[in-house]
Amino acid sequence: MQSITKKITIQEVNSLNEPSFTQFFGNIIEHCPSAAIAIFKKKPFDNIIDIYDGIISFLRNISLKEKVEILKMHPDLAGKFENTVNLTIESQKEQQSAGLHLISLDETEELRQLNNGYKLKFGFPFVICARDNTIVSIVRAIKERINNEEEYEVGISMKEVEKIAMKRINDIINL
């Protein structure tokens, strides 16, 4: 996936063919280019809201099993002592914005244990919009959300996926 250096206008988005569109939007849902292909079919867009609506209707109309597959594609939120080379550029920047690259060895270990406990219970990683959070609110959220019932937790996690996608769309579109 290409790293976006220059934002594009809605008119430019509307002129993209499917492969180019996927280059730009293929990671608005982490590792899920099929979401971009589904939205491409909704072209032309009048404005950025149409693109938001496309992704929201994609995410809300897939099955529970597909939602879980999407959640599974997300990397763990990881401290600076973890191996982050396999993170997408988007994820790396988002995790940095929550300050995860600054946390201590002890905090990294705590986060790793919380992530592992969460994955053991639900079978998918803990997902939260890092750009809306700090290390403190992330740790608090994992501790709270691990108590949820599974289907409810999938719903909460998918709302976070929506928030991540909205911000990634904002990074691409020049308003």
Ligand SMILES: NC(=O)N[C@H]1NC(=O)NC1=O
């Ligand atoms: N695990 C997880 O929440 N990962 C995601 N969150 C976010 O803001 N970017 C991600 O990749």
